[in-house]
Amino acid sequence: MMSSTRSKRTGGRALLWVLLLIIVTSYAFPFVYLALTSFKSPIEAIAVPPSLLPRTWSLANYQAALSTYGVIPSFINSMTTALISTALTVVLAVPAAYAITRFATRSGLVFMFATLVTRMVPPVAIGIPLVAIMTGIGLRDTPTGTALAHTAISLPLAIWLLTSFFEAIPVELEEAAMVDGANRMRILLSVIVPVVSGGIAVAAIFAFLASWNEFLFALLLTAIRAQTTPIVIANFQTQFGLQWGSMTALAMLYSIPVVAITFLLQKRIVGGLTLGAVKG
Numbered sequence: 001m002m003s004s005t006r007s008k009r010t011g012g013r014a015l016l017w018v019l020l021l022i023i024v025t026s027y028a029f030p031f032v033y034l035a036l037t038s039f040k041s042p043i044e045a046i047a048v049p050p051s052l053l054p055r056t057w058s059l060a061n062y063q064a065a066l067s068t069y070g071v072i073p074s075f076i077n078s079m080t081t082a083l084i085s086t087a088l089t090v091v092l093a094v095p096a097a098y099a100i101t102r103f104a105t106r107s108g109l110v111f112m113f114a115t116l117v118t119r120m121v122p123p124v125a126i127g128i129p130l131v132a133i134m135t136g137i138g139l140r141d142t143p144t145g146t147a148l149a150h151t152a153i154s155l156p157l158a159i160w161l162l163t164s165f166f167e168a169i170p171v172e173l174e175e176a177a178m179v180d181g182a183n184r185m186r187i188l189l190s191v192i193v194p195v196v197s198g199g200i201a202v203a204a205i206f207a208f209l210a211s212w213n214e215f216l217f218a219l220l221l222t223a224i225r226a227q228t229t230p231i232v233i234a235n236f237q238t239q240f241g242l243q244w245g246s247m248t249a250l251a252m253l254y255s256i257p258v259v260a261i262t263f264l265l266q267k268r269i270v271g272g273l274t275l276g277a278v279k280g
Contacts, residue, residue, distance in 0.1 A: 031255075038062065038248040045245035061245035062253070070224075070232055071250065077143050078228040079257070081218075082211040084147035089154045089207040090200060097162035098188055102174075112163065115156035123153065127220045134221055141223045149217040154207035161206070165199030166192070201265055212258055229254045 040054040139145030236243040
């Protein structure tokens with residue numbers, strides 16, 4: 001009887017591992033194929049039928065991509081835009097989420113649901129008005145203007161995430177600080193922010209990724225000076241066809257920062273998500 005139960009458990013675990021392997025493979029295969037294609041020769045990259053492994057490993061695609069006009073400035077623009085957008089998102093979302101959770105006013109609840117509604121609006125619906133606004137204030141085709149547009153995307157999500165994180169912080173911590181004479185701003189900066197730093201890191205990472213990967217607003221709001229790398233990658237489509245080798249090489253280079261950030265901050269991400277899931 002015991003052996004039968006153990007065999008069932010072993011079979012269940014084996015089935016679970018097989019399913020996990022299938023899921024991971026299905027998610028990872030496009031990225032692995034992208035990486036392998038970037039090391040193929042330019043001719044092999046467009047060969048039909050395509051091959052999985054390069055017959056000859058080459059860095060020609062990376063050399064061609066990096067030597068293309070505008071690629072290096074686009075990396076700088078993407079990083080500048082993402083950092084500005086992330087900083088603005090965190091600076092605005094932290095006090096907004098704190099006020100919503102601690103004061104619990106009707107207007108705060110209305111504001112929180114309004115942020116959810118803005119997430120439901122398709123970005124293309126606000127793209128054209130943003131173009132008119134940024135042109136009017138002289139911020140079109142600048143990293144700052146693009147960062148402001150990206151903040152409009154990431155700020156509602158950051159507020160919702162941080163609201164759940166702040167709700168998990170016991171009110172007794174603030175009451176103890178008030179007894180010591182601290183005001184609300186001092187409590188937020190010196191007591192609450194250090195405790196919820198994992199959640200803030202999660203919101204910051206999501207904001208950074210939203211800006212780093214965004215295409216539509218970057219397409220509408222930039223022309224030459226502030227083009228981000230996704231726009232430059234799209235420009236590899238010419239009248240003669242797609243330059244698959246250069247596109248895959250540049251896409252791989254563009255993926256490195258976000259992959260590195262995710263690996264470096266994975267403990268904070270897990271800790272922040274756990275904090276937001278537990279109250280008390």
